[in-house]
Amino acid sequence: MARNEGVYKRPDSGHWWINATLPNGKRIRQSSGTADRADAEAYLAKLKLDAYRETHFGIKPERTWQEAVIRYLELKRTLKSFSDVQRICRHLDRYLGDASLRQINGDLIWSVVQGELKKGNKPATVNRYLATVRSLLRMARDEWQWIDTMPKIRLLPGEVERDRWLTREEADRLIRACPPHLAALVRFALATGCxxxxxxxxEWNRVDLSRGTAWLNHTKNGTPRGVPLNEDAIEVLEELLGQHPRFCFTYQGKAIAWELTNSAWHAALAAAGIQDFRFHDLRHTWASWHRQAGTSCDELKDLGGWKSRVMVDRYAKYATEHLAVAASRIQRLRDENVVNLVTFSSRPKEKRA
Structure with a gap:
């Protein structure tokens, strides 16, 4: 028997449920999210009103910041940095939690900036919050069509870009100071940028030493990619063959399940005389070495698995080969027998008698 339209109770839920056909023809069967019948009926009335206004007047229903956050987090759930995204959205809730998406304007964004700066946060920290708001609003506008416009959100100036990488000599010192399992990790990171x-x-089933290739299925952006292995990377893996049936890098016969920036890492840095250096900075070192060796930004983008050139362009400053000719234009002449044609041609001609 077909259920009558309206709100109803289900034996497996404490909430009232909705079964209705909206004015736009859409059929909905969903929880009202409340155990109060009056609230459930009011929510159904709002859904019908929003659908009517959208159908007949082109007015989009009001969407809240919290509704948008729920969908945004669901889409970001597969990211390695998902916990950071959750933390940022939770932090922003104190500023935007009661607002609808249409109410988020320049003044409300400015309140986020002012509130965070007053707490002593640096521009880099505030920019993480602003970038998340901008990303969510763009998605709500361009993909979900929840809003037609959004405020222009500019990141704060003054953010200091981290520029920490090792010289070859420093890298050798660090490797010598590391215990064997950590040294293998460092060497592989410097060889591949992983x-x-x-x-x-x-895992070993994703490594082909004969072809010099590894395939990564768990990456930061969720996109599997292949990694070409140079001789340094192959040498590391050959040394690890037979130590574990599944994983390439292990410690005392077990897979490594902890953060690499631990006591062993800090002890190795101290022994090598290296300060202010994180394990992820090995990736920056690898990219910097590549650019200094002449690898193009497009090649580096593919090698490092970046989706766009934005992150790669930060390393452009390390390559100067294309400026060598320009730099030589004002250098002093080393051969005194060579006539400086520019100087010669610029001398005033002597007047004939």
Missing amino acids: RASEIKGL
Whole structure:
């Protein structure tokens, strides 16, 4: 028997449920999210009113910041940095939690900036919050069609870009100071630019030493990619053959399940005389070495698995080969027998008698 339209109770739920056909023809069967019948009926009335206004007047229903956050987090759930996204959205709730998406304007964004700066946060921290708001609003506008416009959100100036990488000599010192299992991780990171999580999760069935290739299925952006292995990377893996049936990098016969920036890491840094250096900075070192060796930004983007050039362009400053000719234009002449034609041609001609 067909259920009558309206709100109803289900034996397996404490909430009232909705069964209705909206004015736009859409059929809905969903929880009202409340155990109060009056609230459930009011919610159904709002859904019908929003659908009517959208159908007949082109007015989109009001959507809240919290509704948008729920969908946004669901889409970001597969990211390695999902916990950070959750933390940022939870933090923003104190500023935007009661607002609808249409109410988020320049003044409300400014309240986020002012509130965070007053707490002593640096521009880099505030920019993480602003970037998340901008990303969510763009998705609500361009993909979900929940809003037609959004405020222009500019990131704060003054953010200092981290520029920490090792010289070859420093890298050798660090490797010598590391215990064997950590030295293997460091050497592989410097040879491939892989992230810590990618290295820890690398399995032998995804490595082909004869072809010099590894395939990563757990990457930061969720996109599997192939990694070409140079001789340094192959040498590391050959040394680890037979130590574990599944994982390439292990410690005392077990897979590495902890963060690599631990006491062993800090002890190795101290022994090598290296300060202010994180394991992820090995990836920055690898990218910097590549650019200094002449690898193009497009090649580096593919090698490192970046989806766009934005992150790669930060390393452009390390390559100067294309400016060598320009730099030589004002250098002093080393051969005194060579006539400086520019100087010669610029001398005033002597007047004939």
